[in-house]
Amino acid sequence: MTSELETAEHPKGLKRTVIEPLTRVEGHGKVTLLQDEKQNIKQARLHISEFRGFEKFIQGRPYWELPVLVQRLCGICPVSHHLAAAKATDMIVGAAELTPTAEKIRRLMHFGQTLQSHALHFFHLCSPDLLFGFDDEVRHRNIVGVIEDEPEIAKQGVLLRKYGQEVIRVTAGKRIHGTGAIPGGINKSLSKDEIKYLKRDIGQVIEWAQQAVELVKRIFFEHYDYHMSFASIDSNMLSVIRNDGAFEIYHGGLRARDEKGNTIFDHIDYSCYGDYIREGVKNWSYMKFPFITSLGQENGWYRVGPLARVNNCDFFPTPLAERQRREFTGTAEGRTVQSTLAYHWARLIELLHCSESIAELLNDSDLYGNELLNKGELQCCGTGVIEAPRGTLFHHYEINDDGIVKKANLIVSTTNNNQAMNESIRKVASQYLDGNQLSEALLNQVEVAVRAYDPCLSCATHAMGKMPLQINLVNDKGELLDRLEKRASGEINRTV
Amino acid sequence: MSSGKTFKLDGKAISFEEGDTIMDAALRAGEYIPHLCHNPEFKPHGSCRVCVVDVNGHSMSACTRPAEQDIDVDNSSDAIMDLRRSLLQMLFVEGNHICPACEKSGACQLQAVAYYTRMLSPRFTHFFPRRSIDASHPDIVFYFNRCILCGLCERASRDVDGKNVFSISGRGINSKLVFNSPSGKLGDSELSVTDKAVSVCPVGALLPKHQGYEKPIGKRLYDTKPISVVGDAALYQSVNRSSKSSESNE
Ligand code: SF4
Numbered sequence: 239m240t241s242e243l244e245t246a247e248h249p250k251g252l253k254r255t256v257i258e259p260l261t262r263v264e265g266h267g268k269v270t271l272l273q274d275e276k277q278n279i280k281q282a283r284l285h286i287s288e289f290r291g292f293e294k295f296i297q298g299r300p301y302w303e304l305p306v307l308v309q310r311l312c313g314i315c316p317v318s319h320h321l322a323a324a325k326a327t328d329m330i331v332g333a334a335e336l337t338p339t340a341e342k343i344r345r346l347m348h349f350g351q352t353l354q355s356h357a358l359h360f361f362h363l364c365s366p367d368l369l370f371g372f373d374d375e376v377r378h379r380n381i382v383g384v385i386e387d388e389p390e391i392a393k394q395g396v397l398l399r400k401y402g403q404e405v406i407r408v409t410a411g412k413r414i415h416g417t418g419a420i421p422g423g424i425n426k427s428l429s430k431d432e433i434k435y436l437k438r439d440i441g442q443v444i445e446w447a448q449q450a451v452e453l454v455k456r457i458f459f460e461h462y463d464y465h466m467s468f469a470s471i472d473s474n475m476l477s478v479i480r481n482d483g484a485f486e487i488y489h490g491g492l493r494a495r496d497e498k499g500n501t502i503f504d505h506i507d508y509s510c511y512g513d514y515i516r517e518g519v520k521n522w523s524y525m526k527f528p529f530i531t532s533l534g535q536e537n538g539w540y541r542v543g544p545l546a547r548v549n550n551c552d553f554f555p556t557p558l559a560e561r562q563r564r565e566f567t568g569t570a571e572g573r574t575v576q577s578t579l580a581y582h583w584a585r586l587i588e589l590l591h592c593s594e595s596i597a598e599l600l601n602d603s604d605l606y607g608n609e610l611l612n613k614g615e616l617q618c619c620g621t622g623v624i625e626a627p628r629g630t631l632f633h634h635y636e637i638n639d640d641g642i643v644k645k646a647n648l649i650v651s652t653t654n655n656n657q658a659m660n661e662s663i664r665k666v667a668s669q670y671l672d673g674n675q676l677s678e679a680l681l682n683q684v685e686v687a688v689r690a691y692d693p694c695l696s697c698a699t700h701a702m703g704k705m706p707l708q709i710n711l712v713n714d715k716g717e718l719l720d721r722l723e724k725r726a727s728g729e730i731n732r733t734v
Numbered sequence: 735m736s737s738g739k740t741f742k743l744d745g746k747a748i749s750f751e752e753g754d755t756i757m758d759a760a761l762r763a764g765e766y767i768p769h770l771c772h773n774p775e776f777k778p779h780g781s782c783r784v785c786v787v788d789v790n791g792h793s794m795s796a797c798t799r800p801a802e803q804d805i806d807v808d809n810s811s812d813a814i815m816d817l818r819r820s821l822l823q824m825l826f827v828e829g830n831h832i833c834p835a836c837e838k839s840g841a842c843q844l845q846a847v848a849y850y851t852r853m854l855s856p857r858f859t860h861f862f863p864r865r866s867i868d869a870s871h872p873d874i875v876f877y878f879n880r881c882i883l884c885g886l887c888e889r890a891s892r893d894v895d896g897k898n899v900f901s902i903s904g905r906g907i908n909s910k911l912v913f914n915s916p917s918g919k920l921g922d923s924e925l926s927v928t929d930k931a932v933s934v935c936p937v938g939a940l941l942p943k944h945q946g947y948e949k950p951i952g953k954r955l956y957d958t959k960p961i962s963v964v965g966d967a968a969l970y971q972s973v974n975r976s977s978k979s980s981e982s983n984e
Pocket of ligand 1: 830
């Protein structure tokens with residue numbers, strides 16, 4: 239299943255195009271494209287310079303610090319790392335089960351986090367592409383353009399995100415880098431006033447979430463064939479799933495399905511993830527390439543995130559999201575939905591589910607219970623797996639007798655999607671790159687493909703901040719033929 | 735009871751007894767002088783110098799300077815606060831104080847005094863020393879990165895616990911806390927979790943094991959009120975410990 243465009247048979251005589259860091263993708267991504275003399279794409283690779291320093295950094299730290307420490311991995315979804323580490327350390331402190339209060343507060347925190355992250359991803363980072371088209375002027379194709387042309391949509395995006403952040407603040411103590419989840423449970427439950435405060439706007443949030451799904455559907459169906467085919471690839475799908483097959487983002491077994499929807503494995507205890515998933519290495523990338531062991535590296539790569547989760551689940555346990563899921567999967571005609579841009583559609587169905595689930599949880603009296611912690615006998619290792627907004631996230635730790643981490647392994651969502659992002663870029667490049675001159679359209683298409691998966695390569699690269707974009711077109715003799723530069727301001731210059 | 739003797743602290747008359755230091759008299763009168771290595775339960779150490787005051791034109795540590803009739807003590811001028819800030823800024827760069835990942839954050843005296851003196855940023859180049867964690871003890875963990883060499887654990891272990899578990903060895907910038915045990919490891923020392931020495935650390939250096947962030951943000955010691963109102967961290971650490979042991983006795 240790996241595209242033949244990954245490695246050219248004779249790379250020597252080919253022309254090299256380099257697309258430097260993707261704008262609006264935090265972290266450092268670089269795309270290289272190699273052409274033959276007939277200007278056919280012969281090789282396309284996405285390089286993400288993953289810095290594996292965090293696993294090393296965790297080594298030597300006491301396990302009870304981890305839920306707070308690992309949040310520093312990512313400024314966009316710190317809560318996912320917080321909760322994955324908390325779940326791994328639950329195992330370490332021998333808490334086989336959490337108290338109902340602890341489990342529900344953590345779920346609430348996670349719904350808030352997913353809601354705010356999805357709102358950021360869609361409204362701030364991706365809606366300009368979808369609303370204005372990929373060929374719209376760069377100066378206009380950003381969140382400021384959305385605020386000017388579609389103020390109501392922009393406002394809803396901002397307020398949905400703000401609501402999610404408030405859920406995080408109330409449950410974790412702070413909007414970013416809070417301390418709510420601790421090994422074996424949580425450190426605070428909610429007061430009745432806090433619940434009242436969150437209840438005040440949840441009705442409005444659900445309404446906006448419904449409108450958001452309708453908006454993305456309208457956009458999708460307006461250019462249906464294009465959306466179905468853009469950067470579309472056939473892949474396996476991996477996600478966490480509830481015991482009864484329901485959609486689940488906080489806790490469950492692992493489910494993998496192939497592109498036809500056939501089950502590869504199901505309800506797997508995630509602490510055995512090493513028996514089902516391996517992390518492949520390629521000599522041209524720092525980032526690993528995970529794959530399903532039984533299928534091998536060539537065919538076993540998969541996608542994670544909203545597209546995988548909505549495809550994989552049998553149903554949503556909340557009515558509005560379930561209605562939307564049926565319509566979504568109906569487009570696949572018995573297979574799984576493989577359109578890369580359908581990630582956005584799936585993402586907003588999840589956003590709707592999160593808002594419905596928050597409303598449900600806010601009526602649960604366990605939220606203000608007093609039993610916060612469970613502890614048992616100390617164990618030597620722990621695994622925590624959670625569905626982060628961008629996909630399945632694995633944290634695995636081993637500790638020594640003193641309680642100090644001796645080994646850590648993290649597989650973040652971006653790493654899980656590594657091969658899939660490469661495949662999508664290959665599809666786009668072979669469709670849109672031709673001639674000796676680089677086009678702005680190509681640059682945009684590549685970015686749009688990556689952003690469907692991930693606005694923040696930062697969790698994989700542990701780098702923050704936006705960088706300007708540069709494409710170099712180099713011929714087989716190493717001569718620079720063309721260079722297109724996109725500054726952080728959005729300004730584009732041809733510098734050769 | 736009053737000796738009738740007084741001195742001036744920022745222009746306010748403070749009465750004192752024979753043998754009092756400026757710090758003793760000020761604390762008794764409810765006046766706050768910032769400090770780290772001082773704890774009224776132990777003999778003054780005079781090492782952190784954060785309690786620096788100006789006495790008749792001379793900079794002195796309030797915890798060691800005897801109170802004296804009619805002296806004029808400046809405890810709050812910009813010049814004095816500036817000196818204290820510099821001392822704190824040196825303490826911060828000399829170790830590795832990553833507050834957001836520290837269990838003591840929000841209940842730490844070093845942090846609280848830094849806020850009190852309006853220290854808003856580092857000023858000196860960080861040393862970034864390579865220091866370890868000693869987690870060999872079953873109940874207690876020691877972070878060398880956060881130790882400010884206040885000597886409180888040393889004094890408590892020697893004077894109250896009668897064990898002499900801690901000692902400061904080396905000189906100047908090479909000084910470090912060492913543990914009195916055959917292996918040099920805390921786990922091989924006589925330290926017990928109920929020892930006084932364990933409850934006096936003003937920073938996040940000496941902490942109970944297996945506990946991280948159990949107190950939520952907003953409920954930590956200095957979250958809502960400044961240290962000048964709340965007082966020393968050790969006061970609450972010993973209260974916590976005794977209430978814990980009384981809980982387990984019930
Ligand atoms: S000991 Fe205090 S100052 Fe040092 S890192 Fe911990 S909270 Fe910060």
